[in-house]
Amino acid sequence: MKKILSVLVLLVATEATAQIEINDNTRDRINTLTTGSMNPGYSSFWGPPVKAGTVVGEVYLDTVWARGYVKLIQPIPAVGGTPQDSLGGLAMRYNVYSNEVEVLLDTYKDVKAIPGNRIKYFSVQRNGQPIRLVNVENYPSDKTPKGFYEVLADGKLMLLQNYRVRVQKPTYNAAVGVGEKDHRFSVETDWYVAHNGQAEKWSPSKKAVLQLMKDREKEVSNYLKNHQPDFKNQDDLVQLFAFYNGNN
Numbered sequence: 615m616k617k618i619l620s621v622l623v624l625l626v627a628t629e630a631t632a633q634i635e636i637n638d639n640t641r642d643r644i645n646t647l648t649t650g651s652m653n654p655g656y657s658s659f660w661g662p663p664v665k666a667g668t669v670v671g672e673v674y675l676d677t678v679w680a681r682g683y684v685k686l687i688q689p690i691p692a693v694g695g696t697p698q699d700s701l702g703g704l705a706m707r708y709n710v711y712s713n714e715v716e717v718l719l720d721t722y723k724d725v726k727a728i729p730g731n732r733i734k735y736f737s738v739q740r741n742g743q744p745i746r747l748v749n750v751e752n753y754p755s756d757k758t759p760k761g762f763y764e765v766l767a768d769g770k771l772m773l774l775q776n777y778r779v780r781v782q783k784p785t786y787n788a789a790v791g792v793g794e795k796d797h798r799f800s801v802e803t804d805w806y807v808a809h810n811g812q813a814e815k816w817s818p819s820k821k822a823v824l825q826l827m828k829d830r831e832k833e834v835s836n837y838l839k840n841h842q843p844d845f846k847n848q849d850d851l852v853q854l855f856a857f858y859n860g861n862n
Contacts, residue, residue, distance in 0.1 A: 670798035673711035682738030769859025
């Protein structure tokens with residue numbers, strides 16, 4: 615635990631909080647990483663807290679803390695030990711809005727956050743099943759989005775999903791007393807496909823599938839005819855990509 619804590623102290627980009635359930639919309643962040651004592655009681659100097667407005671909605675991929683694993687882009691030196699490039703066996707969750715993986719150090723009832731740009735990939739349990747998310751920089755595109763891609767299907771053609779937060783600003787008009795007073799946050803998704811290390815945004819449809827998988831057009835056409843997949847259904851798309859990749 616001391617080794618894990620030392621790595622987190624070097625990585626942390628947000629103020630630690632003693633609450634297990636932290637405020638969904640903000641925790642104070644600093645612009646540069648700091649290093650300090652590996653003592654769990656050590657307190658780095660942080661900027662003053664920012665007063666947050668009222669937020670309605672969600673900014674997490676899943677609010678539930680779940681066991682997970684993080685692979686770092688670069689190893690972090692640990693005091694009295696070898697550099698560490700991974701963390702595992704800790705409760706964590708992904709804040710889509712801030713693009714941070716929050717880690718719960720239950721021994722100290724402390725939450726710390728690892729900036730997304732320090733992470734190569736991470737995996738976490740969701741609904742009892744492991745999911746894997748890779749840094750978008752691993753699969754660049756013409757307009758690379760922010761954050762991570764969830765890998766839904768792997769192989770020659772990868773089916774990916776990127777998560778983003780949509781923010782609806784307050785519309786309240788004090789003069790007439792109508793409108794919405796709160797910021798409303800919602801997690802939304804975009805489809806991407808990756809091939810030969812490059813990703814591109816993708817809108818699923820029969821035409822788009824046949825164009826994407828034209829090197830196996832006959833087999834894929836038969837699959838579509840026999841299975842009648844719903845192109846808006848994630849499970850159906852995953853099975854389709856598994857079929858295609860299994861024939862390559």
